Amino acid sequence: xSEAVSRRSAIRLLGAVGAAGGAPAAAxxxxxxxxxxxxxxxxxAPAAAxKPAVGxxxxxxxxxxxxxxxxxxxxxxxxxxxxxxxxxxxGYVAGVPRLGIPALRLADGPLGAGAxxxxxxxxxxxxxxxxxxxxxxxxxxxxxxxxxEYGQVLxxxxxxxxxDVLLGPRANLIRTPxxxxxxxxxxxxxxxxxxxxxxxxxxxxxEGLIAAVKHFxxxxxxxxxxxxxxxxxxxxxxxxALRGFEAAVAAGAGAVTAVRYKINGVHAGESGPLLDEVLRxxxxxxxxxxxxxxxxxSTVASITAGLDMEMPGGTHFGGPLREAVHGGSVxxxxxxxxxxxxxxxxxxxxxxxxxxxxxxxxNAAAGARTARKVATAGAVLLRNERGTLPLTGVAARSIAxxxxxxxxxxxxGPGSARPAPDGHLSPLTALTRRAGKGAxxxxxxxxxxxxxxxxxxxxxxxxxxxDRRVEAGRSWSHEGTFTxxxxxxxxxxxxxxxxxxxxxxxxxxxxxxxxxxxxxxxxALLGHAPDGLHVGRRTxxxxxxxxxxxxxxxxxxxxxxxxxxxxxxATRAADVAEAVRAARAAHSVVLFAYEDATEGHDRTSLGLxxxxxxxxxxxxxxNPRTTVxxxxxxxxxxxxxxxTGAVLQMYYPGQEGAGATADILFGDVxxxxxxxxxxxxxxxxxxxxxxxxxxxxxxxxxxxGEGVHVGHRWYDERGVTPLFPFGHGLSYTTWxxxxxxxxxxxxxxxxxxxxxxxxxRKGVEVAQVYLGPSERLALDQPVRVLAGYRRLVLAPGxxxxxxxxxxxxxxxxxxxxxxxxxxxxxxREVFVGRSSRELTLRAKAVVRSR
Numbered sequence: 001x002s003e004a005v006s007r008r009s010a011i012r013l014l015g016a017v018g019a020a021g022g023a024p025a026a027a028x029x030x031x032x033x034x035x036x037x038x039x040x041x042x043x044x045a046p047a048a049a050x051k052p053a054v055g056x057x058x059x060x061x062x063x064x065x066x067x068x069x070x071x072x073x074x075x076x077x078x079x080x081x082x083x084x085x086x087x088x089x090x091g092y093v094a095g096v097p098r099l100g101i102p103a104l105r106l107a108d109g110p111l112g113a114g115a116x117x118x119x120x121x122x123x124x125x126x127x128x129x130x131x132x133x134x135x136x137x138x139x140x141x142x143x144x145x146x147x148x149e150y151g152q153v154l155x156x157x158x159x160x161x162x163x164d165v166l167l168g169p170r171a172n173l174i175r176t177p178x179x180x181x182x183x184x185x186x187x188x189x190x191x192x193x194x195x196x197x198x199x200x201x202x203x204x205x206x207e208g209l210i211a212a213v214k215h216f217x218x219x220x221x222x223x224x225x226x227x228x229x230x231x232x233x234x235x236x237x238x239x240x241a242l243r244g245f246e247a248a249v250a251a252g253a254g255a256v257t258a259v260r261y262k263i264n265g266v267h268a269g270e271s272g273p274l275l276d277e278v279l280r281x282x283x284x285x286x287x288x289x290x291x292x293x294x295x296x297x298s299t300v301a302s303i304t305a306g307l308d309m310e311m312p313g314g315t316h317f318g319g320p321l322r323e324a325v326h327g328g329s330v331x332x333x334x335x336x337x338x339x340x341x342x343x344x345x346x347x348x349x350x351x352x353x354x355x356x357x358x359x360x361x362x363n364a365a366a367g368a369r370t371a372r373k374v375a376t377a378g379a380v381l382l383r384n385e386r387g388t389l390p391l392t393g394v395a396a397r398s399i400a401x402x403x404x405x406x407x408x409x410x411x412x413g414p415g416s417a418r419p420a421p422d423g424h425l426s427p428l429t430a431l432t433r434r435a436g437k438g439a440x441x442x443x444x445x446x447x448x449x450x451x452x453x454x455x456x457x458x459x460x461x462x463x464x465x466x467d468r469r470v471e472a473g474r475s476w477s478h479e480g481t482f483t484x485x486x487x488x489x490x491x492x493x494x495x496x497x498x499x500x501x502x503x504x505x506x507x508x509x510x511x512x513x514x515x516x517x518x519x520x521x522x523x524a525l526l527g528h529a530p531d532g533l534h535v536g537r538r539t540x541x542x543x544x545x546x547x548x549x550x551x552x553x554x555x556x557x558x559x560x561x562x563x564x565x566x567x568x569x570a571t572r573a574a575d576v577a578e579a580v581r582a583a584r585a586a587h588s589v590v591l592f593a594y595e596d597a598t599e600g601h602d603r604t605s606l607g608l609x610x611x612x613x614x615x616x617x618x619x620x621x622x623n624p625r626t627t628v629x630x631x632x633x634x635x636x637x638x639x640x641x642x643x644t645g646a647v648l649q650m651y652y653p654g655q656e657g658a659g660a661t662a663d664i665l666f667g668d669v670x671x672x673x674x675x676x677x678x679x680x681x682x683x684x685x686x687x688x689x690x691x692x693x694x695x696x697x698x699x700x701x702x703x704x705g706e707g708v709h710v711g712h713r714w715y716d717e718r719g720v721t722p723l724f725p726f727g728h729g730l731s732y733t734t735w736x737x738x739x740x741x742x743x744x745x746x747x748x749x750x751x752x753x754x755x756x757x758x759x760x761r762k763g764v765e766v767a768q769v770y771l772g773p774s775e776r777l778a779l780d781q782p783v784r785v786l787a788g789y790r791r792l793v794l795a796p797g798x799x800x801x802x803x804x805x806x807x808x809x810x811x812x813x814x815x816x817x818x819x820x821x822x823x824x825x826x827x828r829e830v831f832v833g834r835s836s837r838e839l840t841l842r843a844k845a846v847v848r849s850r
Contacts, residue, residue, distance in 0.1 A: 055344075057347060057352060058340055058343045058344055058347060061099055061101065061343055061352075062336055062339060062340060062343070064099055065096065065099065065339065067322055067325060067332075067335070068322065069096045069099075070335050070336070070339045071314070071317060071318060071321050071322050071335065072093075072094050072096070072314075072318075073093065073094075073095075073096070073101070073309075073339055073342055073343075074303075074308060074309050074310065074317045074321065074335070074338055074339065074342070075093070075309060075310040075311070075313060075314035075316075075317040075318050075321075076091045076092060076093055076309075076310065076311045076312035076313050076314065077092055077093065077094045077313070077314070078092065079092035079105065090106045090107055090108030090167055090293075090312075091104075091105075091106035091108075091165075091167075091293075091311045091312045092104070092105055092106070092312075093106075093309070100352065100354065101343070101346070101352065102164075102346070102351055102352075102356065104164045104165055104346075105162055105163050105164050105165070106163065106164070106165045106166075106167060106212070106311070107158050107161070107163035107165070107166050107167065108166075108167045108168070128364070129157050129161065129362075129367075130153055130157060130364065130367030130368060130370070130371055130654075130655065131371065131411055131412050131424070131654045131655040132150060132153060132154070132367075132370070132371050132374060132654045132655075133371060133374045133375045133378060133651065133652065133653045133654035133657065134183040134184065134412065134633070134651050134652040134653075134654070135169060135170065135183070135184055135185060135186050135196075135200075136174070136182060136183050136184075136185060136186060136187070136633075136634070136651055136676060136677070137374065137375065137378035137379075137650075137651040137652070137653060137654075137673070138150050138186070138196065138200075138374050138378055139186035139187045139192060139193070139196045139378070139676045140377075140378035140379075140380055140649075140651075140673035140674060140675065140676050140729075141374065141377035141378045141672060141673055141791070142192070142674055142766045142789050142791050143377060143791045144195045144196060144198070144199040145199070146373065146374060146377060147195075147196045147199035147200050147203065148199040148200070148202050148203040148206070149203060149370055149373075150200060150203060150370060150374055151169075151199065151200035151201065151202060151203020151204040151205075151206070151211075152203040152204070152206050152207055152370075153203075153366070153367050153370045153371075154166060154168070154200070154203065154204050154207075154209070155203060155204040155205060155206060155207030155208065155209040156207045156209075156360055156362075156363065156366075156367075157362055157367060158204070158207075158209040159207055159208055159209050159357075159359050159360055160359055160360050160361060160362040161362070162359070163209065164209070164210060164351065165209070165210045165211075165212050165254075165255060166204055166209050166210065166211055166212065167212050167214055167257060168200075168204075168211065168212070168213070168214060169186075169197055169200045169201065169204075169211070169213060169214075169248075170184050170185050170186070170213075170214055170215065170219070171193065171197045171213050171214070171216075171244030171245045171247070171248055172185055172214075172215060172217070172218070172219045172220050172241070172244065173185065173187070173188055173189075173190065173193060173220060173240060173241060173244070173710060173711070174186075174187060174188040174220070174634065174676070174677045174711065175188065175220040175221075175687070175688075175695075175704075175710060175711075176220060176221055176602075176686075176687070176688045176695045177603075177606055177634055177635045177677070177680065177686055177688075178221070178602045178603045178604075178606070178688070178695065178696075179220055179221045179222060179602055179603075179634070180221075180222040180597050180598055180599060180601045180602045180603060180633075181222060181597070181599050182597070182633050182634035182677070183597060183633035183634065183651060183652050184599075185220075186244075186676060187676035187677065187711075188676065188677045188678065188710060188711025188712065188726065189676065189710075189711055189712065189726065189786050190239065190240050190241075190243035190244070190710070191243065191785065191786045191787070191810070192676060192786060192789075193243060193244040193247075194243040194244050194246065194247035195247070197213070197244040197245075197247050197248050197251075198247035198248060198250060198251040199251070201213065201247075201248045201251040201252070201253045202251045202252070205251075205252060205253075205254065205349075207360070208349055208350070208357050210254035210255055210287075210345065210349055211248070211253050211254060211255065212253075212254070212255035212256065212257050212290060213244075213245060213248040213253045213255070213256050213257065214256075214257035214259075214292070215257055215258070215259035215260070215292055216245055216256050216257060216258050216259055216268060216274070216279070216289075217237075217241050217242055217245060217259060217263070217268065217274070218230050218232065218237075218241050218259060218261055218263060218268075218704075219259040219260075219261065221602055221695065221696060222599065222601055222602045223602045223696040223697075224696060224697055224700065224702075225260055225261070226260050226295075227700050228261050228262070228696075228697050228700060228701070228702050229261070229262035229263075229264075229265060229697075229700055229701050229702065230261050230262065230263050230264070230702050230703075230704065231264060231701060231702065231703045231704065232263065232264065232703075232704040233704065233707060233816070234814065234816040235707070235708060235779065235780065235813070235814045235815075235816050236704050236707050236708050238814040238821075239708045239813065239814050240708060240710045242278070245279075246283055249279070249283040249284065249285045250283075253285075253287060254287040254288075254345045254348070254349065255287045255288050255289070255290060255345065256279065256285065256287065256288075256289050256290075257289075257290055257291070257292055258275070258289055258290070258291055258292060258295065258307060259292060259295070260292050260295040267295075267297050267298075267301075267302075269289075269291050269295060269296055269297070269302050269305070269307045270297065270298060270301040270302050270305045270307070271305055272304070272305040272306060275289055275305050275306035275307060276305065276306040279306070280306065286341070286344065286345075287341065287345045288308040288309055288338070288341040288342045288345055289306060289307050289308050289309070290307075290308065290309035290310070290311050291307060291309065291310050291311055292311070293311050293312050294312070294315075296310045296315065296316045296317070297316075298316060299316040299317065299320045299321050299324050299330065300324055300329050300330055302316065302317075303317070303321065303330055303334050303335070303338060304330065304334055307338075308338035308341050308342060309338070309342065321335065368655065368656055371654045371655055371656040372656035372659060372660055372663075374654070375650070375653040375654055375656055375657050375659075375660030375661075376660045376663050376664060376669045376671075376672065377672045377673065377764075378651070378653075378672070378673040379648060379649070379650055379653075379660065379661070379664045379671045379672065379673045380648070380649040380671065380673035380674060380675055380728075380729045381646070381647075381648055381649075381664070381671035381673075381729060381730040381731070381732075382647040382648070382649055382675075382679075382724055382728070382729070382730070383641065383644060383645075383646055383647040383730070384645075384646045384730050384732075385644075385645055385646065386624075386625070386645055388588075388625055388626075388627055388644075388645030388646040389627060389645075389646045389648070389664075389665060389667070389732070390664075390665065390666055390667025390732060391588055391665050391666050391667070392666075392667065394587050395587055395588045395625065396435055396439065396588070396666060397435060397438065397439040397440065397587070398439070398440050398586045398587035398588065399431060399435060399439070399440070399441045399442075399586055399587070399588050399589070399590060400441075400442055400443075400444060400579075400582040400583050400585065400586035400588070400589045400590070400623070401427065401428050401431055401441060401442070401443045401444075401589075401590050401592070402443070402444045402445075402446045402579045402582060402583065402589060402590070402591040402592070402615075402619060403445075403446050403447065403591050403592035403593060403594070403612075403615075404445060404446070404447055404448070404449050404450075404525075404592075404594070405427070405525065405592040405593075405594045405631050406426070406427050406428050406443055406590070406591075406592040407426050407427075407428050407443055407445075408426065408525065408530050409424055409425070409426050409427060409631075409657060409658055410525045410594050410596070410631040410652060411424055411652060411653065411654055411655055411657055412652050412654065424655040424656075424657075424658065425656075425658040425659060426658055427590075427592060427629070427657075427658045427661055427662070428441070428443050429658065430658035430659050430661065430662040431590065431658075431661075431662050431665070433662075434662040434666050434668075435666075440586070442582050442585070442586065443582075444575075444578045444579040444581070444582035444583075445575050445578065445579070446575055446576065446578075446579040446591070446612075446615045446619070447572070447575055447576075447610055447611055447612060447615055448567055448571065448572070448575055449525065449526055449610075450493060450495070450529055450530070450535065450565065451491065451492075451493040451537075451565030451566050451567050452565055452566065452567065452571055453465075453466040453563070453565055454466070454564060454565065454566055458482045459478075459480035459481065459482055459549060460480055460481050460482070461480050462480070463478040463480060463551075465478075465551065465563060465564040466563045466564070466565070467561070467563050468553065468561070468562055468563065469559065469560070469561050470553045470554070470555040470559060470560040470561075470562075471555050471559055472555045472556065472557055472558055472559040473555055473556075473557075474555040475552065475553065475554050475555060476552070476553050476555075476560075477550070477551065477552040477553070478550070478551050479548065479549070479550040479551075480548070480549055481546055481547065481548050481549070482546070482547055482549065483545065483546050483547075484542055484543070484544050484545060484547065485544060486544050487541070487542065487543055487544050488541075488542050488568050488569055488570075489539065489540070489541050489542070489568070489569055490539070490540055490542050490566050490567070490568055491537055491538065491539045491540075491566060491567045492505070492510060492537070492538050492540065492564070492565075492566050493535055493536065493537045493538075493564070493565045493566065493567075494511060494535070494536045494537075494562060494563070494564055494565075495529045495533040495534070495535050495562060495563045495565065496533055496534055496536075496553075496560070496561065496562040496563075497533055497534070497558075497559075497560060497561045497562070498554075498556050498558060498559070498560050498561075499554055499556055499560070500534065500536055501551055501552060501553040501554075501560070501562050501564075502550075502551065502552040502553075503549075503550075503551055503564065504548075504549070504550040504551075505540070505547060505548070505549055506547055506548055507548070510536075510538040510540075511536045511538065525594060525596045526596045527596070527598070533561070533562075533563075551564060572611060576611075576614070576615055576618050579615060579618070579619055580618050580619060580622045583619045583622040583623040583626065584622045584623060586623065587625065588623075588625050588626075588627070589619060589620075589623045589625060589626040589627065590626075590627050590629060590665060591615075591616060591619055591626055591627070591628050591629070592629045592631060593608050593612050593616065593628055593629070593630055593631070593632070594608075594609075594612075594630075594631045594632065595608060595609055595630075595631075595632035595633055595634075595636065596609070597632075597633030597634065602696070603633075603634070605683070606634075606635060606636060606637045606680070606683050606686075607636070607637050607639075607683075608632075608636060613639065613640055616628060616640040616643070616644070617640050617643065620640065620643035620644055621643065624643065624644075624645055625645045626643075626644050626645050626646075627644070627645055627646040627647070627648060627665065628640075628644050628646070628647045628648070629648045629650055629661060629665075630647065630648065630649045630650060630651075631650055631651065631652060631653070631657075632649070632651065633651070633652065634677065635677055635678065635679040635680065636679065637679075637680065637681075637682055637683060637723070638679075638723060641723070648661070648664060648665070648671070649673070649675075667732060667761075670731055670732050670733065670761070670762065670763040670764045671729065671730065671731065671732070671764070672729075672764035672766075672791070673729050674727050674728060674729035674766045674768075674835070675724055675725070675726055675727060675728045675729060675835075676726070677711065677726065678711055678712050678715055678722045678724070678725055678726045678836075679722055679723040679724040679725075679728075680720075680722055680723060681720075681721060681722060681723045685720050685722075687706050687709075687710070687711070687714040687715075691705060693705065694706065707780055708780055708781070708782055708813075709780075709782055711726060712725060712726035712727075712836045713782040713783065713784070713785070715836075716782065716783035716784055716836070717782065717783055722837075725835045725836045725837035725838070726786075726835065726836040727766070727768050727786075727834070727835035727836045727837075727838075728834075728835040728836075728837075728838075729766065729834075729835075731759075731763045731764060731765060732759075732761055732763060733757055733758075733759030733760065733761050733762070733763035733796070734757075734758045734759040735755060735756065735757060735758060735759075735763070735765050735834065736755070736756045736758045737753060737754070737755055737756075737767070737832060737833060737834075737840045737841050738753070738754050738756070738841070739752075739753055739754045740752070740753040740830070740832050740841040740842070740843045741753070741843065742830045742843045742844070742845040743845060744845060744846070744847065744848070745805065746805070747807075747808050747850060748805060748806050748807045748808050748810070748811055748847075749771075749805070749806040749811070749828065749830065749845050749847065750803060750804075750805050750806070751769050751787075751788070751803070751804045751805075751806065751830050751832065751843075752801060752802065752803050752804075753767070753801075753802055753832050753841055754799055754800070754801050754802070755767050755792055755794070755799065755800055755802055756794075756797075756798070756799035757794040757795065757796055757797060757798050757799070758797075759796060760796050761796055762793065762794070762795050762796065763793070763794060764791065764792070764793050765791075765792045765794065765834070766789055766790070766791050766792070766834075767789060767790045767792060767802055767804075767832065767833075767834075768786065768788075768789045768832070768833060768834065768835065768836070769786075769787045769788040769789065769804045769806070769830060769831070769832050770784040770785065770786055770787055770830070770831040770832075770836065770839060771784065771785050771787040771806055771810060771811070771828060771829075771830055771831075772784055772828060772829035772830070772831070773824065773828075774811075774813075774824025774825060774826050774828060774847070775826055775827070776824065776825050776826040777813055777822065777824040777825075779813045779814075779815060779822070780813075781813055781824070784831060784836065785810065786836075787804070787806045787810045787830070788804035788805065788806060788810075789804070790802050790804060806830070808821075808823055809821065811823050811824050811828065811847055812824060823847065823849065823850075824847065825847045825848060825849050826846065826847060827844050827845070827846050827847075828844065828845060828846075828847050829842060829843070829844050830842065830843055830844070830845065
């Protein structure tokens with residue numbers, strides 16, 4: 001069999017991707033893309049007068065590079081400046097100074113390009129990076145224009161802080177509600193994801209930072225992320241998981257990061273059909289592909305499949321690659337091609353010239369303005385009964401703020417996504433300032449995530465354990481006993497710098513190094529105390545009687561600081577009682593609830609962690625005028641919903657989240673966000689419920705059994721009623737939809753309708769258009785797909801005629817037998833309304849074959 005025939009066979013196993021679905025310039029208006037057309041690639045920078053063209057410059061460099069220098073450009077290395085800027089970098093690629101090829105510094109920060117940069121050291125000395133709201137909150141605004149502004153902040157600050165490549169944005173889908181990184185992801189819907197991803201990429205690269213879109217492809221869970229083998233059908237792949245990446249390529253992304261997974265039995269970084277045929281052949285991608293950290297499994301298979309760069313080191317693409325070239329198992333041309341892709345992209349961004357673009361100065365004020373804008377635009381009002389919100393009159397002057405995140409703001413998720421600002425306002429402070437002089441705003445903890453000091457006389461012999469310091473090179477230990485008069489449930493917490501102290505209770509190590517015994521330390525909130533110390537916690541059922549506690553701490557090279565704390569049934573009951581008293585004494589309650597998701601772990605439940613549900617039940621029973629503000633990563637089940645007055649979804653709202661929350665609660669702005677993921681009624685009714693093969697997988701194998709029915713499409717296909725549907729979000733005013741017409745236009749359809757603000761105040765509406773299936777197309781089709789949308793701001797009584805074009809791609813399905821997109825002709829139904837389940841207008845039109 002010839003190589004060409006073999007490659008064609010391989011691509012048929014995966015399927016070829018057709019036309020690109022690039023992001024629209026304005027929400028809901030998408031240019032028509034004829035079937036079979038390829039996306040327009042970003043053009044390389046033109047040659048300056050008197051200078052050679054890009055190809056000639058790269059050819060000249062390739063001729064002069066040694067094999068050692070070439071392979072050094074294809075893998076990560078130790079950053080010589082890492083000690084001066086130890087946290088904010090996700091990788092370093094050594095350049096070739098003798099030829100003017102610069103080193104590359106990579107940042108990992110899809111919601112803040114200065115990830116890890118804080119005042120006091122390194123490139124960011126005296127400055128801090130903007131912490132933007134989580135990407136899921138950005139997408140909730142349904143505003144591609146705002147997405148580009150968000151990307152521009154990432155790009156400007158990445159460049160300002162000395163970075164050259166940003167590992168982001170994530171173009172994957174929210175497929176399972178349990179995924180630990182859903183807050184880093186935009187939406188469950190392929191169309192919305194593509195729109196937002198494309199514009200974020202454009203924004204990042206507007207500022208000269210290279211976007212390395214991740215994780216290609218199907219990265220939608222943390223469980224087994226290093227080992228899972230995903231089985232996915234060809235139609236499913238093209239109609240769902242690849243849409244965001246296709247849009248990123250159409251936007252000119254300079255790099256793509258390959259996922260750790262296997263896809264249909266082959267590691268993504270070794271998949272020629274995925275990397276060479278689809279990414280480069282069909283979509284015309286001309287940048288480079290790098291591996292997720294430590295995700296490479298081979299030398300020969302990876303580089304010949306089209307992976308260009310190994311991160312963060314050179315386990316496979318360092319010495320082994322040079323040996324493979326010398327031994328003949330890898331042709332020199334494969335190395336040259338990978339280097340060419342890297343150099344061509346660097347040249348496109350002006351990094352191979354004698355005078356590369358100057359780095360901008362950070363603009364903290366501009367970053368803060370965008371962060372505030374995104375946080376208010378993406379805030380989703382899920383429920384509002386009995387006029388609970390906005391807070392006005394007496395409701396705004398007597399407020400109980402309850403919950404630990406009312407005082408310690410949860411601004412961002414942890415892991416690689418989390419930048420570190422110098423400081424940010426707490427919601428309690430923001431609400432107090434907004435309420436103004438004379439208002440009574442009181443805080444009650446409700447739940448204590450950090451613990452109380454052990455009573456001074458608890459241990460025999462006694463020891464001070466609440467703020468212990470151990471000098472460098474020294475060790476400290478203490479052993480004592482304490483007596484419980486009755487059975488109790490304790491949570492023991494150790495706050496520490498450096499190496500975690502050893503804490504043994506009745507001979508058992510509570511925080512062992514081996515995984516799976518101690519509880520996870522938590523993410524951005526639970527994993528760190530307010531003063532920055534690391535936190536470990538362990539909950540134990542203790543019997544009445546005598547217990548022995550032993551603590552050992554090592555000072556190490558830099559000394560050690562630690563404290564040992566605890567909570568008990570009595571302290572927890574006291575916290576709830578205090579919250580109930582505060583709720584009864586106030587006219588209004590704002591209760592902040594949280595869920596501390598993190599990279600590396602999936603959620604084990606969709607309910608609020610700890611005793612927060614019981615806290616909400618107790619507080620709402622005391623005061624039904626309670627607004628629950630959710631700082632959560634993803635959808636949440638709400639058995640307590642009916643007792644509340646209002647529920648406001650704020651996700652992880654970034655550094656300006658406190659002010660944005662106050663803006664919404666007091667009605668200074670209309671809540672402008674809409675859900676980008678469906679909230680299930682309970683854990684038994686989700687797209688992955690009851691099917692372990694679908695999630696998290698069985699024996700390392702996972703199946704996309706839902707097919708093209710991802711997210712809200714699954715709820716429609718199964719006829720399942722969610723708690724809140726995709727696209728849901730309330731406003732402080734009221735809206736009317738009328739006069740829908742649909743007609744053929746430019747090979748697709750054009751929907752026109754009128755939206756009217758029927759209330760008494762200015763408001764934000766997101767008008768949504770959905771498309772039904774084609775009866776003539778003998779392929780699996782969703783009940784409805786999102787076809788377009790338009791974000792509107794209207795004054796009281798104002799109306800606007802809205803036009804949304806439904807392009808050929810939206811009208812088409814992927815036919816695996818033909819290996820092509822096939823338009824769904826015949827009579828198609830169009831639906832218009834406020835969410836995927838609140839569709840007040842519908843009309844039909846005929847789509848004819850061209």
